[in-house]
Structures are given as C-alpha cells and as structure tokens.
Amino acid sequence: MSPRSLKSIGGKVGTGFAITVLLIWSLGPIYWSVVTSLTSPTDLISSTPRFWPSHVTFEHYARLFGSTSLSQGNEVQSVWPQFSAALINSLITSAVATLLTVGIAAFSAYAFVRMRFPGRDLLFVLVVATLAIPAYTVMIPLYRLMISLKLVDTYLGVSLIYVSAFLPLALWLMRSVYQAMPLSLEEAAWLDGASKLYTLVRIVMPLAAPGLIAAAIITFLNAWGQFLIPLVFSPTLATKPLTVLIPEFVGRNYVDYGLINAAGIVAIIPPVLVVLLLNRFLVSGLMAGATK
Amino acid sequence: MANLAISGLRKNYGTVEVIHGLDLTIEDGEFISLIGESGCGKSTLLRMIAGLEDISAGTISVNDRVINDVEPKNRDMAMVFQNYALYPHLTVAENMGFSLKLRNVEKAQIKTAVGEVAEMLNLTPYLDRLPRALSGGQRQRVAMGRAIVRRPQVFLFDEPLSNLDAKLRVQMRVEIRALQRRLGTTSIYVTHDQMEAMTMSDRIVILNKGRIEQVGSPLELYDRPANLFVATFIGSPAMNIFQAIVERGEGGTHLRIGSARFRLPPQFDIGKDATVTVGIRPEHFEVSEPAGAAGEDKLDFRLELIEPTGAETHLYGAAAGQMVTVAVRDRLSFRTPAQLSLSARPEHIHLFREKDGTRLGTL
Numbered sequence: 310m311s312p313r314s315l316k317s318i319g320g321k322v323g324t325g326f327a328i329t330v331l332l333i334w335s336l337g338p339i340y341w342s343v344v345t346s347l348t349s350p351t352d353l354i355s356s357t358p359r360f361w362p363s364h365v366t367f368e369h370y371a372r373l374f375g376s377t378s379l380s381q382g383n384e385v386q387s388v389w390p391q392f393s394a395a396l397i398n399s400l401i402t403s404a405v406a407t408l409l410t411v412g413i414a415a416f417s418a419y420a421f422v423r424m425r426f427p428g429r430d431l432l433f434v435l436v437v438a439t440l441a442i443p444a445y446t447v448m449i450p451l452y453r454l455m456i457s458l459k460l461v462d463t464y465l466g467v468s469l470i471y472v473s474a475f476l477p478l479a480l481w482l483m484r485s486v487y488q489a490m491p492l493s494l495e496e497a498a499w500l501d502g503a504s505k506l507y508t509l510v511r512i513v514m515p516l517a518a519p520g521l522i523a524a525a526i527i528t529f530l531n532a533w534g535q536f537l538i539p540l541v542f543s544p545t546l547a548t549k550p551l552t553v554l555i556p557e558f559v560g561r562n563y564v565d566y567g568l569i570n571a572a573g574i575v576a577i578i579p580p581v582l583v584v585l586l587l588n589r590f591l592v593s594g595l596m597a598g599a600t601k
Numbered sequence: 602m603a604n605l606a607i608s609g610l611r612k613n614y615g616t617v618e619v620i621h622g623l624d625l626t627i628e629d630g631e632f633i634s635l636i637g638e639s640g641c642g643k644s645t646l647l648r649m650i651a652g653l654e655d656i657s658a659g660t661i662s663v664n665d666r667v668i669n670d671v672e673p674k675n676r677d678m679a680m681v682f683q684n685y686a687l688y689p690h691l692t693v694a695e696n697m698g699f700s701l702k703l704r705n706v707e708k709a710q711i712k713t714a715v716g717e718v719a720e721m722l723n724l725t726p727y728l729d730r731l732p733r734a735l736s737g738g739q740r741q742r743v744a745m746g747r748a749i750v751r752r753p754q755v756f757l758f759d760e761p762l763s764n765l766d767a768k769l770r771v772q773m774r775v776e777i778r779a780l781q782r783r784l785g786t787t788s789i790y791v792t793h794d795q796m797e798a799m800t801m802s803d804r805i806v807i808l809n810k811g812r813i814e815q816v817g818s819p820l821e822l823y824d825r826p827a828n829l830f831v832a833t834f835i836g837s838p839a840m841n842i843f844q845a846i847v848e849r850g851e852g853g854t855h856l857r858i859g860s861a862r863f864r865l866p867p868q869f870d871i872g873k874d875a876t877v878t879v880g881i882r883p884e885h886f887e888v889s890e891p892a893g894a895a896g897e898d899k900l901d902f903r904l905e906l907i908e909p910t911g912a913e914t915h916l917y918g919a920a921a922g923q924m925v926t927v928a929v930r931d932r933l934s935f936r937t938p939a940q941l942s943l944s945a946r947p948e949h950i951h952l953f954r955e956k957d958g959t960r961l962g963t964l
Contacts, residue, residue, distance in 0.1 A: 493686035496653050499673045501700035501747070515690045536715050598733025598740070600684035 335472030339577070346355060346370070346570035352514070353566050369567035374400035391546060391554060398543070400579060401464055403532035406471035408480050410528045411521055419509055433484070440477045443572060444537055462547050467539060471532045478531075479524040486520030487513065491600055516599075521579070522591045526584055533580045551576045560577065603754035603787050604629045605650070609659035612645055618828075619645055620811040622659065627789065632781050634790045634798035637808035637834075643791045646808070649791060651757050653675050663754065679748035680757040683764065685740045687732040693743050694719075694728040700751040718746045719782070732953075736768045745777070749784065756781070756788040762797065770794075774801060795835055799823070801836065807831050829958030832944055832951060833878045838915060838926045841881045844955070847871050856952075856964070859921025861900040863950065864962055878953040885929040885949035889914070889942045890935070899942040902927070904935055 345353065346369050348362040375387045421433050422428075451470065452461070460466030490513065498508040512523065536552045543549045555572045558565045612620040620642045627633050632866055635643040648654040650661055652673035660667045668676055679700075686923075688696050695702075697718060698711040706714075718724045722742045732740055738856040741761065762770045778801045781788050794796050798805045799819040807814040807822065807830070814826040814834075826832035832840050845856045847865065854865040858879060871877055889899070900920045908915040909932065916927040916935075920943060927943065933943070947964035954961055 337942060491686065492683065493682045493684055494688065496651075496673070497680065497686040497747075498688070498699070499653075500651060500676075500678060502674045502703040503699075503750070504674065507703070512688055596689055598731055598735065599687055599689040 330339045339574075342570045342573050345566055346574050348567065350567055369571035372568055373571050388558070388568065388572075392551075392575075394546045395549050395551045395554035396576070396579075398464075398546070398548050399533060399552070399576075402467045402471065402539075402548065402550060403529050405464060405468040406475065406532040407525050407529045409468060410475050411525045412523055413476060413523055414479035414483045415514060416509070416518070418480050419487055419513065421480070421484050422487040423492075423505075437477045437481050439473075442475070448537075448541060455542060461542055462544055464548055467542050467548055468544060470538050471528075471535065474538070475528045475531050479528055482524050482527070483517070483520055486517050487545060490516060491557070494599060508514075519591050522587050526587050526591075529583055530580055602629050604664060605755065605789075606662045606665070606785065607646075607650075607659070609616055609664075610646070610649065610661065611658040612642070612649060612654065616659075618811065620649075620657075623811075623813055623814065625806060627787060629787055630777070630785045632788045632801060632803045633792065634792055634802040634805045635808060636792055636795060636798045636805055636945060638844060639793060640810075641808040642811040643793075643808050647680075647757055647759055647791045650755075651678055651680050672886075676755075677753050678755040678757055679753040680759065681744045681748050681761040683760040685732075685744040685761075685764075687740055687747075688731050690800045692729050692731055693724060693735070693746075694741055696732065697724075697746045697750045699747065701861065704751075714750050715746075718750045721749070721826065722746050728748065736775070737765055741765060741769075741773060741786050745780075748878060749780070752784075752786075754787065756786050756946075758788065758790040760792055761790075761791075763794070770797075776891060777801065786802055795837065799835070802868045807834060809834075825960065826880075826951065827960050829878060829880070829953045832953070832960075836882055838883045838928060840880045840882050841925050841950075843881070843921050843923070844876050845879045847875050859900055861895050861921075861944075863947070869952065871961075876955050878955050878958065880951040880953060881945050881949060883915070883926040884913075886929075886943045887942065887945065888927060888929060888933070890939070899944050900944045904937055904939040904940045906937060907933065907935065 322477045344360070348359075349364060349368065352359070352362060352364070372387055373392055374389055376389070376565060378451045384405070418517070421429060424488045444579075455461045455466050458466070460469070494512060494516075495508050499505070503511070533550075535550065539548070539550050539553045543553060546554075551572070555569055555576065558569045558572065605625075607625040607627075609621055610620060610623040611618060623646065624748055627902060635646060637643050637936075645654060652668070652671060656669050661671055662668060663676070686808075688699065690748060691699065694712075694715050697715045701711045701714060715728070716725070719728055724739070724742055727739060727743075728736060732743065733745065741764075744761065761777075762773050765773060774797055777847045790798070792799060796868060799884055802819060804818055805822055806816050809830050815831045817825075822831055828834060829842070833842065843858045845858045845863075848855045848857050848862070854867075854871075855862045856865045856870075856877070856879065865871070888902070902916075902918055902925065903918040904916055904918040904964060906917040908917065913928050913930060914953060915935070916929065918927075918941075925943070950964040952961040952963065953959060
C-alpha cells in the first residue's frame with residue numbers, strides 16, 4: 310500500500326474515532342436515561358450494570374402520566390398534576406422569553422448597526438459585557454428587586470430575567486447578521502420611498518430570518534435548561550419549570566431514578582421538536598440574487 | 602421633469618474633505634456622466650444627490666428648491682446600483698412594483714405599469730421569477746425597470762454596467778441611452794469607463810480629487826481638454842506628453858521636442874528658454890519611413906512593438922527620450938525594432954502650461 314492511501318485510511322479511522330467519541334459523549338447520557346426509565350426499580354439497584362433492561366417496564370411512565378399508580382407495592386398519587394403544570398410553565402416562560410428576546414434583538418441590533426448616535430459602540434460593548442457577569446453575583450440584589458416589584462413567582466418576572474440574561478447574546482448575533490447585509494438593499498428601499506421601519510420589517514428582517522431563527526433556537530434552549538434562576542424565582546408550581554420539579558423526585562429516603570429519568574426523557578421532547586421545526590427555516594442562500 | 606443645481610457643495614469625513622466646493626448645473630432631460638479615477642468623489646457626489654450621504658456645506662436644488670434636508674424617500678429620484686440591490690425575496694414583478702405599492706397605487710394599476718416596463722425591457726417572461734433565477738444581464742434590466750416604473754424626476758446610475766461582460770455592456774449602453782431619450786428624464790450617470798461616458802452623455806463632468814476638472818460635451822473634452830489631467834484621462838490609448846523647449850532665433854520662435862522643431866505661432870506668449878508641455882494623441886501621429894527624409898517637424902521614433910487590435914494597430918516605441926504610443930488605421934508590417942519618423946498636424950498638437958497643466962491651445 311502506498312503511504313498516501315495509508316494516510317487516507319489513517320485519516321478516515323481518526324475521523325470515525327472522533328465521531329464515535331462525540332456521539333457517545335452527547336447521546337450516551339440520553340441513552341442511559343432512556344434505559345433507566347424502562348428498567349424496573351429492583352433491576353436498577355442490581356450490582357451488574359446492563360446496557361439494556363432484562364424486562365422492559367413502562368411503570369415509571371405510568372406514574373408520570375396515570376392518575377394513580379403503584380410504587381414500592383403501595384398505591385400512590387401520580388405526579389402528573391405537578392408534572393403537567395411544570396411542563397406548561399417551562400413552555401410558557403421559554404416561549405415568552407424567546408419571543409421577547411428575539412423581538413428586541415431584531416430591532417435594537419439594527420439600531421446598533423445602522424443608526425448613528427453618541428456612545429453607540431460603547432453601549433453595545435457594555436451590553437455584551439454583561440455576559441461575563443456570573444448569575445450568582447446578581448442573584449440576591451435581583452431577588453430584592455423582584456420582591457419589591459412583586460414579580461417573584463410570576464411568568465412576567467421569570468421571563469424578564471431570562472430576557473436580560475439572553476438578550477446580549479442574541480443582540481450580538483443579530484448585529485453580525487445585519488452587518489453582513491449589503492447596505493445598498495436598504496438604500497434602494499429608501500429611494501423607492503420606504504421608511505426606515507418599513508425597510509427593516511419588509512426588506513431586512515425577511516433576509517435576516519436565518520439569524521433570527523438561530524437566535525430563537527439558542528434562546529429557547531437556554532431558557533428551557535435554566536435551573537438556578539427558577540430555583541430562586543419560581544418557588545411554587547405557579548411558575549416552577551421542569552428543571553426545578555424533576556430533582557424534587559429525590560426524596561429524603563429514596564431516590565426515584567426511574568421516575569426522574571422518565572420525566573427527563575419527556576422533558577427533552579419539546580426542545581427537540583422546537584429545534585426540528587425551526588431548523589427547517591434555517592436555510593442559507595436567502596440573499597442569492599440580490600447583487601451582481 | 603427636473604433641473605438640478607449644485608452650488609458650493611462640500612463633503613467632509615471628519616477632518617478629511619473629499620469634495621471641495623463643486624458647482625454644477627444640470628438641465629432638464631440632460632444625460633450627464635460623472636467620470637474620474639476611483640476615489641475622485643464621483644460616487645460620493647451621486648450619493649449626496651440621492652440623499653444617502655449628508656452634505657457638509659453648499660446646496661443641492663431640484664427645480665430651484667433646496668433639497669439638502671429632504672429624506673431620500675421624498676426626493677423622487679430613482680437609483681440603479683452597481684450591484685443592482687434587488688430584493689432577493691421578492692419576484693421580478695414585486696421588485697419593480699415596490700415603489701408604487703409604497704405609494705398605495707392600486708394593484709391593477711401597478712400591474713399595468715410593471716407590465717409596460719417589463720415589455721420595454723424584454724422582462725415579461727420573467728415577471729414571476731426571483732432574482733436568483735436570472736442572469737446578470739436580466740438582473741441589471743430588473744434594476745433598470747425598478748427605476749423606470751415609478752417615473753421619477755431624476756435617474757441616478759452608479760456604475761450600473763460594471764458587472765456585465767463586455768458585449769452585454771455595449772448592448773446595455775445603447776439601450777439605456779435610447780430609453781433615456783425616450784423618457785426624457787434627467788439622468789446622472791457615474792462611471793469610470795470613459796467609453797461609456799463618451800458614447801452616452803450629453804455632457805461629461807470630469808472629477809479629480811474632489812474637484813471638477815472640466816465639464817463639456819464628449820467631443821469638446823476630446824478636442825479641447827482644459828488641462829493636462831483631462832487630456833490624459835480622455836482618449837484611449839492615452840495622449841502622449843512631451844516636454845518641449847521654446848527656442849527663439851532667426852525665423853521666429855520654435856518649439857523643440859527631441860529632434861523635431863515646430864514653429865510656434867506668435868499668439869503664444871511664452872518666455873524664452875521656457876518649457877511647455879505638449880500633448881499629441883496616439884491617433885494623430887502620421888508615420889513615415891525611414892528617418893532619412895527627416896524634416897524640421899519630424900520626430901525620430903524607434904518602434905519597439907506592434908500590437909494589432911483589428912480595427913487599429915498600436916505602435917509602441919521611444920521618441921524624444923520617452924515611451925510613445927501611436928495608433929494607426931492601417932495594418933503596418935514593420936519589422937521591430939525599426940527607425941521611423943512621426944509627424945502631426947499643427948491643430949493636433951496641444952500645448953499646456955508647464956506649471957499647472959492649463960491648456961494654452963493648439964499650434
């Protein structure tokens with residue numbers, strides 16, 4: 310074999326290895342979670358680990374969705390009421406945060422790119438710099454602020470905190486999207502008689518759609534996965550999301566691995582659906598044909 | 602219908618001034634070209650007229666109304682951009698009808714107007730396509746159509762043909778000119794291509810470093826360039842420039858260029874032993890061979906290279922100690938190198954003041 314083909318085989322083996330490691334790294338925990346959620350409680354504590362349960366059981370899912378179910382031989386109340394409330398809370402806070410964040414970023418990033426005002430770049434740097442502030446450092450003052458505004462344990466309060474946390478990233482992303490767009494398109498629209506706002510909404514935003522979608526995906530996933538903020542600001546089921554509810558299945562004497570994992574698996578379905586849906590619009594080449 | 606008056610126009614970027622007080626009047630229906638090297642301010646001037654750049658000082662008026670502070674959207678000017686700037690997510694018809702839609706023109710009326718212009722530009726089969734499905738030339742036409750549909754007071758063209766291939770460029774040049782004649786709309790056309798400017802314009806404005814060097818009809822610029830810059834800028838290949846010494850002796854004053862001496866008519870009042878700059882266009886030389894027959898007014902020319910272009914033959918070589926280009930209509934078959942003589946008729950020998958390049962006249 311020539312050194313060249315050896316080299317190419319070596320490259321392929323290396324690539325395959327890297328992909329395998331990456332897949333195990335990212336899908337491994339999910340697989341483990343699926344398996345655990347399908348394993349009976351007694352098998353879960355057996356000393357020999359298994360990659361697939363000996364008997365597949367749906368009892369954990371039954372406890373999640375049913376009205377009543379058996380747990381350790383006793384009939385218990387199902388967790389569905391709490392679980393469904395938390396699922397709705399997660400959906401609402403994430404959706405509101407995403408809409409607000411992307412909406413604000415879409416307009417303000419444009420101002421940072423196309424409008425001239427004193428301190429424009431400094432202001433932008435300051436906003437983006439807040440990304441570097443750890444959430445822990447502002448938690449206590451923020452809590453006092455939210456109490457005085459009576460916003461603790463409200464959708465509005467939690468969503469607003471999410472917006473303040475995720476807006477800088479979305480703003481940064483949208484700014485670079487707008488910067489990459491040819492100014493002549495907007496100038497053509499102005500000369501055609503369009504106002505700046507009309508131009509932004511009807512010409513710029515449709516062409517910036519992939520950027521807006523990407524910002525929406527990032528924000529939604531970020532909001533969906535939040536733990537610390539809702540742990541502090543969503544004390545009751547009025548706004549408590551799944552990320553805070555699920556760890557509560559850990560009791561004083563008993564860790565309900567099966568239920569935790571079943572709930573976890575259900576909890577990743579909405580973000581997966583959102584990403585799959587939005588990804589369809591994340592097409593490139595929208596700008597093709599504009600110039601030259 | 603609009604005439605344009607530009608007066609004392611200046612543009613600064615910070616402390617750097619890029620346009621230094623321009624004055625220009627453009628008549629109603631006129632086709633005027635702004636031409637100059639890159640960075641001369643021609644595009645900036647056009648964008649100031651369009652309202653896309655702020656005016657630092659001076660005024661721009663349309664029909665005697667100052668429009669300095671009028672928003673671009675209210676200036677009633679249409680612009681064709683160098684990169685076309687078509688809305689990529691709108692169809693050809695929507696692109697062309699965009700400005701009418703903004704003015705709340707009825708749908709049926711927009712359709713008729715777009716249809717008429719599309720017919721004019723041979724775009725009818727493409728009305729439902731997106732710009733990405735069009736060729737470069739078709740996109741250029743859509744950009745033109747978008748400007749025409751709204752019947753603006755003024756057309757502004759920013760190097761609209763520079764992205765097309767040579768053949769299409771010539772074709773579009775003719776079409777744009779014919780359309781403009783038909784519509785009679787005042788047009789300002791920015792280009793760096795002097796052929797475009799020469800063939801299309803009623804008048805040409807030559808800009809250099811933010812100043813107007815000369816304004817005139819194409820042939821005026823060619824025949825009577827106001828200064829050395831215009832003389833070397835207009836014409837291809839460029840005018841040959843020589844330094845000539847004024848000799849005063851028996852039999853009057855003469856101008857010496859290398860081996861040749863030309864009689865200097867008395868109207869030129871140039872000091873003795875002074876030098877003047879002489880310009881002769883490549884196509885105004887007459888070539889004769891060989892040097893044996895050299896007369897007073899013949900310039901020794903050492904031919905180094907012959908370049909046939911089909912219609913013309915370009916000769917490159919040295920005369921009076923510098924590189925000289927000669928363009929002739931005949932197909933010459935000299936061997937290179939060769940020793941030849943060049944002569945030119947007095948009315949084709951341009952004189953410029955050496956100090957500042959201002960035109961003095963022809964011999």
